[in-house]
Amino acid sequence: MKSVIAWFAQNGVAANLLMALIAILGINALFNKIPIEVFPDIELDIVTITVPYRGATPAEVEEGVVVRVEEAIQDLEGIKEIHSSASEGSGRVSVEVEEGYEPRELLEDLKNRIDAINTFPDETERPRIRLAQRRREVITVTVAGNLSEHELRRMGEQVRDEMANLPGITQVELGGIRSYEVSIEVSEETLQQYGLTFDDVSQAVSRSSIDLSAGSIKTEEGEILLRTKGQAYYPEDFEKIVLLSTEDGAHITLGEVAKINDGFEEDPLIARFNGKPAVVIGVYRVGTQNAITVANQVKEYIQNAQGRMPPGVELSFWRDRSKIIKARLTTLLNSAMFGGMLVFVVLTLFLRFSLSIWVCLGIPISFLGSIAMMPVIGVTVNILSLFAFILVLGIVVD
Numbered sequence: 001m002k003s004v005i006a007w008f009a010q011n012g013v014a015a016n017l018l019m020a021l022i023a024i025l026g027i028n029a030l031f032n033k034i035p036i037e038v039f040p041d042i043e044l045d046i047v048t049i050t051v052p053y054r055g056a057t058p059a060e061v062e063e064g065v066v067v068r069v070e071e072a073i074q075d076l077e078g079i080k081e082i083h084s085s086a087s088e089g090s091g092r093v094s095v096e097v098e099e100g101y102e103p104r105e106l107l108e109d110l111k112n113r114i115d116a117i118n119t120f121p122d123e124t125e126r127p128r129i130r131l132a133q134r135r136r137e138v139i140t141v142t143v144a145g146n147l148s149e150h151e152l153r154r155m156g157e158q159v160r161d162e163m164a165n166l167p168g169i170t171q172v173e174l175g176g177i178r179s180y181e182v183s184i185e186v187s188e189e190t191l192q193q194y195g196l197t198f199d200d201v202s203q204a205v206s207r208s209s210i211d212l213s214a215g216s217i218k219t220e221e222g223e224i225l226l227r228t229k230g231q232a233y234y235p236e237d238f239e240k241i242v243l244l245s246t247e248d249g250a251h252i253t254l255g256e257v258a259k260i261n262d263g264f265e266e267d268p269l270i271a272r273f274n275g276k277p278a279v280v281i282g283v284y285r286v287g288t289q290n291a292i293t294v295a296n297q298v299k300e301y302i303q304n305a306q307g308r309m310p311p312g313v314e315l316s317f318w319r320d321r322s323k324i325i326k327a328r329l330t331t332l333l334n335s336a337m338f339g340g341m342l343v344f345v346v347l348t349l350f351l352r353f354s355l356s357i358w359v360c361l362g363i364p365i366s367f368l369g370s371i372a373m374m375p376v377i378g379v380t381v382n383i384l385s386l387f388a389f390i391l392v393l394g395i396v397v398d
Contacts, residue, residue, distance in 0.1 A: 019365055022365055022368055022369045022372065023365060023368050025369075025372035026368025026369060026371040026372040027368065028372075029371050029372045029374060029375050030368075030371050030381075033288075033375040034371065034374050034375055034379075034380060034381050035285070035287070035288045035289060035290065035291075035380045035381070036290045036292055036293075036380070036381045036382075037136075037285050037291045037380050037381070038136060038138065038285075038291050038321045038324050038325050038382060038383060039136045039383065040380060040384060040385075041135070041136075044132040044133065045096065045097040045103050046094055046095065046096050046097065046103075046131070046132040047097065047103065047106060047107050047129065047130070047132065048093070048094050048095075048129070048130060048131075048132050049092070049093040049095070049110065049114060049127055049128070049129050050091070050129075051065045051091045051120070051124055051125070051127045052089065052124065052128075053065055053089060053090060053121065053123060053125070054089050054123065054125070055089065055123065056088070056121075057088060058087055058088055061086040061089070061090065061091040062084075062086035062091070064121045064124070065091035065120065065121075065124060066085075066091045066093060068117055068119055068120065069084075069091070069114065069127075070084060070093065072114065072116070072117050073093075073113050073114070076106070076109055076110065076113065077101075078097060078098050078101035078105075078106045079095055079096070079098060079106070080096045080097060082094070082095055083096070094132070095110065103131055104131065107129065107130075107131055111129050114127050114129060135284055136284070136285075136321065137282040137284050137319070137321070138283050138285050138291045138294045138295050138298075138320075138321055138322055139295045139298050139299075139319065139320045139321065139322065140280050140281065140282050140283070140317060140319040141280065141298060141302065141317050142278050142279070142280050142281075142314075142316050142317065142318060143155050143156050143279050143280075143281070143309075143313065143314075143315055144272070144273040144274060144276040144277065144278035144313070144314045145276055145277070145278075145309075145310070145313035145314060146276060146277065146312055147277065147313070149177070149178070149264060149277075152177065152277055152278070152279055153174075153177050153279060155279070155309075155310075155313065156174050156176075156177060156280075157174060159281055159305070159315070160173075160174045160281050162301070162305065163281065163283065163301055166297055166298075167297075168289060168290075168293060168294060168297055169283060169289075169297060169298070170286055170287075171283070171284040171286050172281055172282070172283050172284070173281065173282045173284070174279060174280075174281055175279070175281070175282060176271035176278060176279045176280040177269070177271065177279045178264035178269050179265050180262075180263075180264060181264055181265045181266075182232075182234075182260065182261070182262055182263075183261045183263065184201070184254070184259075184261075185258060185260075185261065186198065186201055186257060186258040186259075190257050190258075194243075194244060194257060195244075196243060196244065196257070200243065200244075201254070201258065204241055204242070204243045204254070205238070205241060205254070208241045208242070209230060209231055209241065210230055234262065235260040235262045238254055238255070238260050239253060239254055239255030240253055240254075240255070241253060243257060273314070273316070273318075274314065274316075276314065283295075283298055291322050292322045294322070295320055295322035296322075302315050302317055324383055325381075325382065325383060325386070328383050328386040328387065328390075332386055332389055332390050332393070335390055335394070336364070336367075336393055339363075339393060339396075339397035340363060340397075342397065343356070343363070343397055344356050344359075344360045363393075363397075366396070367389065367393075370389075
């Protein structure tokens with residue numbers, strides 16, 4: 001190391017060229033390669049398996065879902081621990097990956113094992129298998145007003161879609177509102193009147209409200225895929241489902257037997273902003289996006305879109321987490337400016353002016369060298385890395 005330093009001391013041109021190269025690489029990485037985020041994205045070595053089983057008790061979920069998942073995956077290589085929970089209407093199994101194994105490879109093995117299970121109860125829905133990941137939103141947009149739940153959700157969906165179309169914003173999620181649900185209510189007296197059972201109604205809906213693939217037809221011009229589309233989405237679609245055919249050719253439809261409600265899930269949910277019913281839209285930073293830029297785009301959209309909102313509807317934002325990273329950047333820049341001035345003044349008073357210039361220039365060059373290496377080792381600009389820069393800056397200035 002001493003010989004390297006001595007060589008650069010004797011070859012000033014090479015040292016200056018190296019300094020210029022470090023500065024160029026650091027500036028290029030800072031403005032083009034390093035994402036700015038609030039907290040670092042952490043991908044956990046945990047795979048979660050969720051199986052919805054609507055209407056089932058926790059005991060039924062444990063017996064029909066959780067135990068069967070555990071038995072199917074317990075001998076897979078790469079599993080460190082398995083944590084399971086059964087709640088009303090859903091079962092969840094969390095698989096912790098053993099150190100040294102690739103989580104995404106284990107994820108594929110788990111999918112293959114779960115897909116091979118054919119003993120789940122008929123009422124269960126398709127299992128959802130994914131790698132656990134902590135996501136942190138940058139800013140939250142609120143749409144508040146004295147509107148009905150249907151109108152409020154439609155307004156929130158409109159705002160969500162418009163923000164998703166903004167350049168530089170790709171992940172936007174609607175929350176604070178219940179999901180749509182079409183409920184079918186059948187009285188026991190009506191069932192007895194038509195000689196039907198609840199299972200008859202359930203099976204008729206399951207058979208009729210479905211999209212099915214019917215294979216393909218090969219022709220001289222190409223291959224034609226066949227698919228029947230019968231999935232019901234609206235009350236009028238469900239009302240047309242045939243439950244029973246009489247001997248004289250008449251049909252009894254679901255609309256004649258049942259009451260069909262187009263509404264929301266029964267789970268109670270209340271969201272208010274400034275005392276008014278509201279929906280929230282979370283905006284996330286993904287990939288190489290800049291958290292500060294994302295937040296500024298959202299704020300600009302709110303200013304422009306407020307004039308298009310119906311009377312009484314307030315479009316606003318809260319939980320702006322970009323303020324955190326802005327405050328940390330301001331602290332770093334202020335510390336660097338005042339620390340550099342202090343070093344320059346002290347060295348100028350007690351040593352040579354030229355020495356103080358080169359020492360002060362060495363501080364930003366060393367920082368730019370660190371910034372140039374950040375994309376290589378996968379480090380982003382966030383509150384943790386900025387805190388490290390502030391700490392090192394204090395040491396260097398001392």
